[in-house]
Amino acid sequence: MKTAGSIIPNTLDWTGAWNGRVASGDSMPYEVRRGDMSTRLISEITAGRLPFINMPFREELETSLEAYTPWLQSFRHMLLLGIGGSALGARALQKAFYPQQDRPEHAGRSLWIADNVDADTLDAWFELLPPEKTIVVVISKSGGTIETLSQYFLARQWLRESLGDAWKKHVMVITDVAKGYLRQEADVLGLASLPVPDHLGGRYSVLSAVGMVPAAFLDMDWKALLRGALAVGAPLYAPGAGVKTLETHPAWKLAVWNRTLMERGYTQLIFFSYIPLWAQFGFWFTQLWAESLGKEGKGSMPLPAVGVTDQHSTQQMFLDGPRDKACLLLSSPSLSKGRQFGPDLPEEWAYLRGAHFGDLLQAEGLGTQMALYKAGTPIVEMCMGSTGEEAAGRLMALLGIATVLTGWLLDINPLDQPAVELGKRLANARLGASGYDEESADMEAFLARVPEQQEF
Structure with missing residues (x-):
């Protein structure tokens, strides 16, 4: 008892x-x-290929995030741009430890997660969120996720139209430490940024900056999350x-x-x-x-x-x-x-x-x-x-x-996702991206099928 x-x-x-x-x-x-x-x-952990287990990035993350937290919490809204592992963990933590956002008369900070190609909702956020009180957090390990980049390009335009050059002070990028478009964007423009550690795939990344930045914004005990995992x-x-x-x-x-x-x-x-x-x-x-x-x-x-x-x-x-x-x-x-x-x-x-x-x-x-x-x-x-x-x-x-x-x-690699890439390549081909000749040919053949349709 x-x-x-x-x-x-x-x-x-x-x-x-x-x-x-x-x-x-x-x-x-x-x-x-x-x-x-x-x-x-033990070999994989020692080699740094399973960083979500031993968190070799923890000390640097804690130091950086503690410094960023007052700035993050100075905003009323956070618009998180990310998909899959860049969003699902953050949403789980938000619902678990910040339920007040979904309750009547909420007047505190709010986290909005754009994890889909949803034009209506994105337009609504741009129409209703006050740019001067909003921080946009862009999350992509590769720095080239097409859904997230598309949202970022539109969010950047939205902020710039309202805030002019000050828009850069309303963006944080969470991406690879050295490569990818978003890393280049952060370095060239001087945007606030935190790294996604090497060998840390999106679905294993919630206890890195990916999930801890929104957790800090909402004033969760994010250090306790790390302690528990360790x-x-x-x-x-x-x-x-x-x-x-x-x-x-x-x-x-x-x-x-x-x-x-x-x-x-x-x-x-x-x-x-x-x-x-x-x-x-x-x-x-x-x-x-x-x-x-x-x-x-x-x-x-x-x-x-x-x-x-x-x-x-x-x-x-x-x-x-x-x-x-x-x-x-x-x-x-x-x-x-x-x-x-x-x-x-x-x-x-x-x-x-x-x-x-x-x-x-x-x-x-x-x-x-x-x-x-x-x-x-x-x-x-x-x-x-x-x-x-x-x-x-x-x-x-x-x-x-x-x-x-x-x-x-199962004798498979639990850290990659090869099948997911095919859909991404075909989508890029459909949008006219270069370098996808084989996918474009497959797309043409797929669309050339004789339709068999029935009204209801």
Whole structure:
């Protein structure tokens, strides 16, 4: 039982993990690889190729961001231009730790995230945001992401029309430290900038300047996010780390579990959040998992779900559809209990008298967990002892490390995204960019197909 002042730990509950078509013994073909995996992990961290784990950039980031924070917070609005990993982490943190922006009568700072080619919304921001009170943050590791650059060109024009030469004081660039168009733009024009460290892909970058700049703007405890993440990864590269360390690490256990699930035909992984303000972490995880592992016909499809909302939509499929789904269920016993029901409820609902509104969420989460288990769904509960920034950092690090290890167990590279590039090349060809002769020919052939259409 929790006592006054005690700390509730973050835990993974494996009680329902080996359910349905999987048993713990099925994992042995992957467990025996832990020696090679441990050696590889330490080697990759030491070589700087997994910087999201040991954060060699942390000291420089903290120094730079502390200096920039008063300037960032002098603005009323931040317009963040970025897509994919340049936006999903920031949105998850905003929804989790700055929910007041979505509530009535909000009068504080506001973060607006432009993560799509949405002309109507971009026009609305340019029409309604006061340029003199707005900081535009442009995020692209490569410095050449066409969606983000297009937004930047229009935002630059919008600021310049209102502020003249002072527009440069309303822009921050987060990009590669040495190369790419945005790095050149920042250096030539003297724009404020922070680097995206080498070997840090977008989906692994939330705990760098990519996510910490908007976190600092919204006055989150961003240092606690970093501390939490480092605490999870540190044992893996500490002096003396080795096979035994990896064997007992929760990220390794998650990786082995998921690899075993895939071998047994579980092709979908539900991320079911029963922490309402953390619902967007499911969408952040979706990109992390899908873009890292969906290669060579391998991987499993992540499905973000929100408790209790999706109990009234997709849960029918989860419980009574194809038996191809496993589940990560996110919960916390420390959520606000909310208002208490009075004694005047109708007799039919008398059992709610004296209960709190938050009790309903806990009961619904337990009900879903048990229903999934009874349906034969392998399920691991990620129970967060608290829902502060440090806990969020721990969760993000755990899932990031587990994703890398799962990719290695699949014998694929979890750090690249080769298939995504084809769509980008074809889009550039359609827009008339040079150097895409093969893609242009393919595009012409695709558009020359005889249409088979039907009105409705």
